[in-house]
Amino acid sequence: MEKDILKTLVPINSLTPENFRELANQAVIERFPAASQLFKQGDHDSYSIYLLEGEVDLTSASTNQSLHVKAGSSDARYALAQLKPRQYTGTATTPVTIARVDSHLLDRLLTWDQTTGYEVTEFDGSEDTEWMMRMLRSATFQQLPPSNINALFARFEPVEVKAGQAIVRQGEPGKNYYVIKAGKASVSRKTDQTGKVSLLAQLGDGDGFGEEALLSGAPRNATVVMLTDGVLMQLNKKNFDALVREPLVKWVTLDEARMQAQAGAKLLDVRTEDEFRHGTIKGSVNLPLYMLRLKAASLDPKNHYIVFCQTGSRSCAAAFLLSQRGFEVSVLRGGLGKLAHAA
Numbered sequence: 001m002e003k004d005i006l007k008t009l010v011p012i013n014s015l016t017p018e019n020f021r022e023l024a025n026q027a028v029i030e031r032f033p034a035a036s037q038l039f040k041q042g043d044h045d046s047y048s049i050y051l052l053e054g055e056v057d058l059t060s061a062s063t064n065q066s067l068h069v070k071a072g073s074s075d076a077r078y079a080l081a082q083l084k085p086r087q088y089t090g091t092a093t094t095p096v097t098i099a100r101v102d103s104h105l106l107d108r109l110l111t112w113d114q115t116t117g118y119e120v121t122e123f124d125g126s127e128d129t130e131w132m133m134r135m136l137r138s139a140t141f142q143q144l145p146p147s148n149i150n151a152l153f154a155r156f157e158p159v160e161v162k163a164g165q166a167i168v169r170q171g172e173p174g175k176n177y178y179v180i181k182a183g184k185a186s187v188s189r190k191t192d193q194t195g196k197v198s199l200l201a202q203l204g205d206g207d208g209f210g211e212e213a214l215l216s217g218a219p220r221n222a223t224v225v226m227l228t229d230g231v232l233m234q235l236n237k238k239n240f241d242a243l244v245r246e247p248l249v250k251w252v253t254l255d256e257a258r259m260q261a262q263a264g265a266k267l268l269d270v271r272t273e274d275e276f277r278h279g280t281i282k283g284s285v286n287l288p289l290y291m292l293r294l295k296a297a298s299l300d301p302k303n304h305y306i307v308f309c310q311t312g313s314r315s316c317a318a319a320f321l322l323s324q325r326g327f328e329v330s331v332l333r334g335g336l337g338k339l340a341h342a343a
Contacts, residue, residue: 054096134206174213183230
């Protein structure tokens with residue numbers, strides 16, 4: 001019943017069926033007793049809240065204005081007190097049911113639909129857009145401008161692959177970024193000292209790989225082999241740099257980094273342990289780039305991190321990996337080498 005009501009709400013009612021299903025799957029339906037406060041005047045939350053059942057009073061302490069909204073009315077087709085900071089306090093006058101929708105997701109889906117929605121069928125003629133939805137849900141791609149998302153979908157190229165096929169090989173230069181549309185793959189690395197091969201991870205539908213070499217300019221640091229037949233979506237380095245790396249990696253100068261640190265940002269040195277012990281910026285924490293995938297969960301996602309290395313190459317890759325996991329990250333332009341030169 002709630003989904004039927006969602007289809008009538010503005011601007012949700014303008015979404016395509018595929019994008020409506022995506023939004024509806026992530027919408028949170030909540031029920032509250034009478035006299036419950038749903039939100040406060042001055043709130044800066046990132047949600048659109050719709051009244052599905054019951055009645056709500058909207059009151060403003062600053063203007064003494066009040067509004068009464070009843071589910072099913074024309075006013076209830078729109079999100080309650082949508083302007084941020086919220087101009088009203090919302091209080092349930094009866095038991096109510098509300099839908100809490102992520103405003104950013106709604107806006108991105110609307111943008112996708114209303115700008116270049118036709119492009120998403122140009123890859124191979126199929127109507128399978130599930131892999132795109134998985135990309136849209138990732139923290140990385142939610143940070144990109146909608147126009148970049150549209151361009152990415154237009155420039156990805158489908159590649160059919162077979163079980164046992166090596167997609168990237170350790171030590172080779174990076175040329176492409178990949179997203180698994182269908183299939184499974186293994187990630188392994190050979191150590192220089194012993195020649196032992198270690199299995200690092202298994203990837204499946206929606207997972208991306210190959211970004212580290214493109215971001216750092218270094219050779220591939222692992223080998224990826226398909227475990228099953230499948231389809232990859234391939235993006236070349238030129239498009240990856242223009243559409244993903246440039247808008248996603250936020251470079252800061254030393255002065256800007258100092259201001260961010262004074263405001264509470266944490267310094268993260270992504271060089272090796274030996275480099276860190278030899279000298280670093282006072283107050284920084286060491287998390288080497290090669291350990292970042294395994295240890296990122298030890299970082300506090302509430303913090304803003306300023307990452308740095310010796311030149312900016314490794315920290316660029318680290319920023320991308322952390323952004324994939326939802327962290328707010330800045331990169332010190334030029335790294336420690338630039339600081340030494342300036343000194």
